[in-house]
Amino acid sequence: MSEFKIVGKPIPREDARAKAKGELKYADDFSLPGMLYGKVLHSKYPAAKIISIDTTKAKQLPGVHAVLTARDVPHNETITRFGQSAEVGKGFEGLYRVLADKKVRFRGEAVALVAADTEEIAEEAAALIEVNYEPLPGVFDPVEAMKPGAYLVGEGDSNIICKFGCSQGDIKKGFAEAEVIIEDTYQVPFVDHAYLETEGGVAWIDEKEVINIRVGSQVIEHFRDVAEVLGLPHNQVRYIGTMMGGGFGGKEDITVETYLALLTWKTKKPVRLFYTREESILCHSKRHPFIMHYKVGAKKDGRLVALEAELISDAGAYPYLSPWVNLYATVNAAGPYCIPNVKINTYCVLTNNTFTSANRGFGAPQPNVAYESLMDELAYKLKIDPLEIRRKNCITTGKSLSTTGQVFNTYVALPEVAEKAWKALGETKKVEDKNKRIGRGLAIGLMSYGRMTFLHDTSRCYVRLESDGSVLIRSGIPDLGGGQVSLLCQIAAEELGVPMSKIRIYYSDTALTPLAGTTTATRQTYMSGNATLKAAREIKKRIIQKAAEMMNVNPEKLVIGEEKIIVKYDSAQYLPLLEVIKACNTEGIELFCEAQFKGPFTMVPDLSNIRGTIFPDFTFGAQAVEISVDIETGQVEVLKLVTCYDVGKAINPLSVEGQMEGGSIYGMGYALMEEVVMEKGVTLTPSFSEYIIPTAADVPEVEAILVESGGGLGPYGAKGIGEPSCSIIAPAILNAIYDAVGVRIKSLPATPEKIIRALKKHYFEGR
Amino acid sequence: MMEEYPIELTINGEKIVSTAKAEESLLRFLRRHGFYEVKGGCEKGDCGTCTVIMNGKAIKSCITLAGQANGKEILTVRGLEKEESGRKLQESFVQHGAIQCGFCTAGMLMTAKAYLDENHQPNKVEIRKAISGNLCRCTGYKKIVEAIYAVAEENQKSK
Ligand code: FES
Ligand code: FES
Numbered sequence: 001m002s003e004f005k006i007v008g009k010p011i012p013r014e015d016a017r018a019k020a021k022g023e024l025k026y027a028d029d030f031s032l033p034g035m036l037y038g039k040v041l042h043s044k045y046p047a048a049k050i051i052s053i054d055t056t057k058a059k060q061l062p063g064v065h066a067v068l069t070a071r072d073v074p075h076n077e078t079i080t081r082f083g084q085s086a087e088v089g090k091g092f093e094g095l096y097r098v099l100a101d102k103k104v105r106f107r108g109e110a111v112a113l114v115a116a117d118t119e120e121i122a123e124e125a126a127a128l129i130e131v132n133y134e135p136l137p138g139v140f141d142p143v144e145a146m147k148p149g150a151y152l153v154g155e156g157d158s159n160i161i162c163k164f165g166c167s168q169g170d171i172k173k174g175f176a177e178a179e180v181i182i183e184d185t186y187q188v189p190f191v192d193h194a195y196l197e198t199e200g201g202v203a204w205i206d207e208k209e210v211i212n213i214r215v216g217s218q219v220i221e222h223f224r225d226v227a228e229v230l231g232l233p234h235n236q237v238r239y240i241g242t243m244m245g246g247g248f249g250g251k252e253d254i255t256v257e258t259y260l261a262l263l264t265w266k267t268k269k270p271v272r273l274f275y276t277r278e279e280s281i282l283c284h285s286k287r288h289p290f291i292m293h294y295k296v297g298a299k300k301d302g303r304l305v306a307l308e309a310e311l312i313s314d315a316g317a318y319p320y321l322s323p324w325v326n327l328y329a330t331v332n333a334a335g336p337y338c339i340p341n342v343k344i345n346t347y348c349v350l351t352n353n354t355f356t357s358a359n360r361g362f363g364a365p366q367p368n369v370a371y372e373s374l375m376d377e378l379a380y381k382l383k384i385d386p387l388e389i390r391r392k393n394c395i396t397t398g399k400s401l402s403t404t405g406q407v408f409n410t411y412v413a414l415p416e417v418a419e420k421a422w423k424a425l426g427e428t429k430k431v432e433d434k435n436k437r438i439g440r441g442l443a444i445g446l447m448s449y450g451r452m453t454f455l456h457d458t459s460r461c462y463v464r465l466e467s468d469g470s471v472l473i474r475s476g477i478p479d480l481g482g483g484q485v486s487l488l489c490q491i492a493a494e495e496l497g498v499p500m501s502k503i504r505i506y507y508s509d510t511a512l513t514p515l516a517g518t519t520t521a522t523r524q525t526y527m528s529g530n531a532t533l534k535a536a537r538e539i540k541k542r543i544i545q546k547a548a549e550m551m552n553v554n555p556e557k558l559v560i561g562e563e564k565i566i567v568k569y570d571s572a573q574y575l576p577l578l579e580v581i582k583a584c585n586t587e588g589i590e591l592f593c594e595a596q597f598k599g600p601f602t603m604v605p606d607l608s609n610i611r612g613t614i615f616p617d618f619t620f621g622a623q624a625v626e627i628s629v630d631i632e633t634g635q636v637e638v639l640k641l642v643t644c645y646d647v648g649k650a651i652n653p654l655s656v657e658g659q660m661e662g663g664s665i666y667g668m669g670y671a672l673m674e675e676v677v678m679e680k681g682v683t684l685t686p687s688f689s690e691y692i693i694p695t696a697a698d699v700p701e702v703e704a705i706l707v708e709s710g711g712g713l714g715p716y717g718a719k720g721i722g723e724p725s726c727s728i729i730a731p732a733i734l735n736a737i738y739d740a741v742g743v744r745i746k747s748l749p750a751t752p753e754k755i756i757r758a759l760k761k762h763y764f765e766g767r
Numbered sequence: 768m769m770e771e772y773p774i775e776l777t778i779n780g781e782k783i784v785s786t787a788k789a790e791e792s793l794l795r796f797l798r799r800h801g802f803y804e805v806k807g808g809c810e811k812g813d814c815g816t817c818t819v820i821m822n823g824k825a826i827k828s829c830i831t832l833a834g835q836a837n838g839k840e841i842l843t844v845r846g847l848e849k850e851e852s853g854r855k856l857q858e859s860f861v862q863h864g865a866i867q868c869g870f871c872t873a874g875m876l877m878t879a880k881a882y883l884d885e886n887h888q889p890n891k892v893e894i895r896k897a898i899s900g901n902l903c904r905c906t907g908y909k910k911i912v913e914a915i916y917a918v919a920e921e922n923q924k925s926k
Binding site for chain 2: 010012013015016017019020021022023024025026028029030193194195196197198243244245246247248276277480481482483654655657658661662663664665666687688689693694695696697698699702
């Protein structure tokens with residue numbers, strides 16, 4: 001491979017300086033003359049019939065411009081999509097309802113919308129809307145909701161919204177062969193994305209009657225969905241995506257965009273609408289809680305022979321992306337292990353809780369907690385070292401995923417990353433405090449990057465080399481903070497041999513930038529990175545061709561770099577890039593290109609037994625921790641955390657490390673402190689003083705180890721890292737707790753209370 | 768109609784004469800006057816996103832009334848550039864990769880600046896404590912701590 005000039009270097013991101021200076025304009029940092037303020041009236045019951053809604057008083061309040069209910073929405077019921085262009089059907093596309101109609105399904109559901117001159121008036125007007133509810137019993141536990149005769153959350157005749165299965169081998173025979181069998185149930189809670197920027201934006205109508213929505217969104221392709229709600233042609237709605245103040249999957253569904261569009265459409269005035277923190281926690285999606293019943297069988301030497309799992313997840317009140325998340329959970333349920341006999345069944349169930357949808361990890365973090373805890377349990381039972389048992393069973397190059405049978409033909413780094421992470425913990429820390437016990441835990445995992453192949457994913461990018469040697473990129477890529485935009489600049493700079501400072505990029509605009517697809521599924525490095533690479537290489541080819549003519553050499557002998565076209569191994573022989581550009585322009589040779597990258601396409605699988613290729617590729621990683629547990633207080637302190645992933649190629653090591661460090665702490669919050677507590681559909685943790693996320697004082701020393709196998713499908717062999725980075729830290733911590741004090745916590749978060757309770761049981765009742 | 772009262776304050780060296788609404792937080796006042804660089808993440812004092820420096824002290828502007836800033840000097844992230852210590856911190860955040868989504872950055876930088884102005888030789892553990900009132904969901908804090916530490920070290924050397 002040639003030597004890189006810009007790729008692979010830990011350089012400051014394109015967007016960093018504007019952010020450091022406070023100059024970047026996020027969704028809320030923008031206003032228009034005559035702008036109105038929108039407000040959503042949310043349901044105060046988790047389950048109720050709407051008998052009537054009287055908006056008279058609200059409408060009469062001076063300064064109010066619009067009060068809308070379901071009746072005012074042209075197409076109040078459509079389907080949930082997330083930017084896919086292929087028809088998928090088969091129960092994947094659940095109901096998307098803009099405003100509650102006749103019945104409310106969760107506390108916080110949008111019932112009415114208001115637009116007024118000021119935020120205060122909008123709030124007052126919302127309070128004046130008289131909704132006559134008749135409370136209904138509701139159902140809040142997915143297991144209850146599955147039973148025949150349960151309260152029906154929606155209009156259908158069952159609360160179960162999807163059922164997936166996966167199997168290989170013969171599960172009965174597998175368990176018959178097993179010499180040890182462990183069976184257990186694990187539970188994980190609702191958690192919040194807790195991005196610091198809540199959901200919101202500003203919308204207006206321009207002179208072409210187009211509804212413009214300036215918003216932080218991971219999926220600008222929702223412009224189509226918004227247009228369908230309003231009954232407008234797709235090209236009459238435009239998303240202008242801003243840099244997001246965090247996304248983590250929470251800005252993957254439509255958040256407030258339909259509300260904004262409706263209010264601006266009705267009032268013909270610009271409207272701003274932003275959720276408060278409380279609204280963000282109460283009303284927008286959460287990560288799926290799961291109840292996971294697992295049974296694992298192994299030989300005495302630790303070799304796995306059978307794994308059976310039943311996963312039940314809580315979709316909350318509407319499907320949103322539940323089917324997709326559960327499909328992923330199913331595929332991931334047997335973890336990164338070779339197991340000849342496997343059987344997985346997954347059920348996703350509606351309840352009257354806040355709806356759940358995408359959250360960083362998309363169905364991976366939940367089963368990971370279960371299978372990695374069980375692996376640990378098995379290691380203890382059989383007295384095998386935690387690293388050894390994983391090495392013995394993990395998938396290696398050429399082997400296949402035990403759920404779907406997808407074969408891994410490129411390098412599978414699992415043995416390498418497991419060993420590196422575990423060894424990097426180094427010497428055991430000494431603690432003085434006699435109440436503190438030290439423990440270590442390891443977890444390994446795999447996670448896909450790129451969308452499910454039956455979604456037929458594509459991305460586009462436009463690159464233009466200007467006559468002065470500067471470069472312009474246009475890509476619809478949304479940036480949620482991970483450096484997605486900067487990455488494209490780096491690729492173009494590398495390919496066209498210009499410095500980063502000469503690149504300008506326009507991004508995330510459905511009218512003006514070629515659609516790049518969603519910033520979800522850890523797909524942008526892979527998909528839009530490749531689209532950019534393709535466009536830039538096309539231009540490079542033309543430049544080199546021209547230079548070869550001018551220099552009278554074989555084009556194969558030429559390379560581009562430092563704004564020159566240079567003869568390989570003879571850097572004294574070169575042409576300045578500018579000169580070649582000039583020649584191209586004189587002859588009308590196109591120095592621009594819009595390229596599309598297409599992922600692999602497959603058919604929709606049989607959902608009762610999902611087999612074959614479902615994802616383009618996977619990222620493999622391991623995480624290891626050393627912790628202390630205070631046996632008096634139950635307090636866990638993470639002392640050291642190692643995160644090791646095969647990232648293929650780190651295009652910007654600074655960004656990759658950032659994902660790995662940030663992902664680890666995101667996962668640490670999941671393990672130890674985060675839970676959206678819902679009691680009968682009522683959220684008891686509506687602020688950051690109740691919903692606790694890690695602060696700088698909670699974080700340990702974090703070491704990120706990057707393995708660069710070059711085996712990924714992204715540019716230069718890169719793999720995706722955004723979601724994989726957070727998905728296995730929780731079980732590593734649970735395993736460390738067991739190692740420290742001998743109790744296994746089977747439900748997240750592992751709070752001090754749970755640990756103390758378990759310790760008491762352990763000591764006084766002998767377990 | 769809500770009552771308003773006159774208010775006079777200096778923001779990033781510029782004198783602002785205006786009126787504030789009763790009960791209006793300094794955060795809302797600042798944003799209403801176009802100081803969009805000051806972000807709100809919770810408006811309840813829980814996240815630190817809205818941190819500005821008022822007469823040398825880092826404060827959470829969402830739980831400070833605009834009235835409390837009357838006659839005071841406010842520094843926001845856009846005013847940081849004017850001071851060497853501010854510029855250094857900004858550049859260090861950029862170089863260390865301490866900025867991802869950047870939504871916490873404005874507040875984080877202000878907390879860091881006020882802290883370094885008072886503590887010249889902090890270690891990393893002390894820095895972590897000092898910024899523990901500022902949430903960051905993206906970075907896991909490591910690179911932020913490193914960025915602040917690098918400036919503290921440099922200050923130490925140049926003394
Ligand atoms: S907005 Fe002020 S502390 Fe959160
Ligand atoms: S960089 Fe996103 S919250 Fe700190």
